[in-house]
Amino acid sequence: MRKQIESIYLINGGVAGLVGVTCVFPIDLAKTRLQNQQGVQVYKGMLDCLAKTIHSEGYFGCYRGAAVNLTLVTPEKAIKLAANDVFRQKLSKDGRLPLWGEVLAGCGAGTCQVVVTTPMEMLKIQLQDAGRIAAQRTQGPARTATATAPSLVNPASAQQSPPQRPSATGITVQLLKTHGLAGLYRGAGATLMRDVPFSMIYFPLFANLNALGRGSNSDMQGRAPFWQSFVAGCTAGSIAAIAVTPLDVIKTRIQTLQKGEGEDTYKGIIDCTRRIMKREGPSAFLKGATCRALVIAPLFGIAQGVYFLGVGEAALGLLG
Numbered sequence: 414m415r416k417q418i419e420s421i422y423l424i425n426g427g428v429a430g431l432v433g434v435t436c437v438f439p440i441d442l443a444k445t446r447l448q449n450q451q452g453v454q455v456y457k458g459m460l461d462c463l464a465k466t467i468h469s470e471g472y473f474g475c476y477r478g479a480a481v482n483l484t485l486v487t488p489e490k491a492i493k494l495a496a497n498d499v500f501r502q503k504l505s506k507d508g509r510l511p512l513w514g515e516v517l518a519g520c521g522a523g524t525c526q527v528v529v530t531t532p533m534e535m536l537k538i539q540l541q542d543a544g545r546i547a548a549q550r551t552q553g554p555a556r557t558a559t560a561t562a563p564s565l566v567n568p569a570s571a572q573q574s575p576p577q578r579p580s581a582t583g584i585t586v587q588l589l590k591t592h593g594l595a596g597l598y599r600g601a602g603a604t605l606m607r608d609v610p611f612s613m614i615y616f617p618l619f620a621n622l623n624a625l626g627r628g629s630n631s632d633m634q635g636r637a638p639f640w641q642s643f644v645a646g647c648t649a650g651s652i653a654a655i656a657v658t659p660l661d662v663i664k665t666r667i668q669t670l671q672k673g674e675g676e677d678t679y680k681g682i683i684d685c686t687r688r689i690m691k692r693e694g695p696s697a698f699l700k701g702a703t704c705r706a707l708v709i710a711p712l713f714g715i716a717q718g719v720y721f722l723g724v725g726e727a728a729l730g731l732l733g
C-alpha cells in the first residue's frame with residue numbers, strides 16, 4: 414500500500430514535471446537573464462530576450478539548462494507533494510486542518526524541497542546565463558564603442574574556436590572539485606528564504622481556492638473538478654511567485670558564478686540586498702516578476718491537474 418502511494422507520487426510528479434518544463438523553460442531562461450542584467454541592458458524585456466536568444470543561439474538555445482530540470486524535476490516534485498500531504502495528515506484532527514496547520518505543512522514541504530532545489534538552480538542558472546555574458550560582449554559596450562577601441566573578444570579568433578559550452582556534468586564536476594559539496598549548495602539560504610514563504614502562501618491558498626469548487630461541482634469522490642484545480646493552481650502559483658520575486662532576484666544573483674563586465678559579486682544575502690539597493694534601486698527587486706508568474710502558473714496548474722486527474726493511479730492500474 415505504502416509503496417503504491419509512493420509510486421503514484423512519483424509518476425504524477427514526473428509526468429507533470431516533464432510536461433511543465435517542456436512548456437515553460439524558455440520563459441524561465443529569460444527570467445534568469447533579465448534578473449542578472451546589472452549595468453548593460455542587453456535585453457529590454459522577456460520577448461526581446463527570447464527573440465535575441467533565438468537569433469544568436471537558435472531555438473534550442475532557449476532550452477540551455479533544461480536537462481537539469483528534466484532529470485531532477487521528478488524527485489523534486491515527489492518530495493514536495495509527498496511532504497505536504499504527510500504534514501497535512503499529521504497536523505489535522507478529525508479530518509480537519511486549521512489554517513495554521515496548512516501554513517506549517519507548506520513550510521515543512523518547502524524546507525524538504527530545498528535539498529534538491531538548490532543544486533538544481535545552481536546548475537540551471539550557470540547554463541542559462543552563459544549566453545547572456547556572450548551577448549553582452551558582442552551586443553553590449555562593444556557595439557557603442559568606436560571602431561578604434563580595442564574589442565574584448567577578437568572576432569576572428571572567436572570564429573575559429575567557438576566559445577566553450579559547458580555541460581551540466583562539466584559544471585557539477587568543476588564545482589565539486591573546487592568547492593566541494595558546498596559549491597553545489599551555494600545560495601541554499603536564499604533558496605530557503607524564497608521557497609518556504611512561497612509554500613506558506615501557495616499551499617493554503619490553493620487548498621482553499623480548490624475547496625470552493627467542492628460542494629455542487631464535485632465528483633463522486635468529493636474532489637473538485639479539473640478546471641477548478643487548474644484555475645486554483647494557476648492563481649495560487651502566480652500570487653505566491655510574484656510575492657517572493659525579490660528573494661528570487663537575490664538568490665539568482667548570489668548563485669550566478671560568471672559575472673559580466675562591471676557586474677557586482679556578492680558576499681551573502683545582506684551584502685547582495687544592500688548593493689542592489691544602492692546601485693540599482695528598489696525596482697531591481699522586481700526583475701523577472703512577470704516571467705516568474707508566467708513560469709510558475711502553468712507549472713503548478715499542470716502539476717495539480719495531473720495529480721487530481723490521477724495519472725499515477727491510472728498508470729499503476731494499467732500495470733497491475
Ligand SMILES: *[C@@H]1O[C@H](CO)[C@@H](O)[C@H](O)[C@H]1NC(C)=O
Nearest residue numbers: 434437438441482530533534
Ligand atoms: C527548474 O527547476 C527550478 C528548481 O526547482 C525551478 O525553480 C524552475 O522553476 C524550474 N524551471 C522550469 C521551467 O521548470
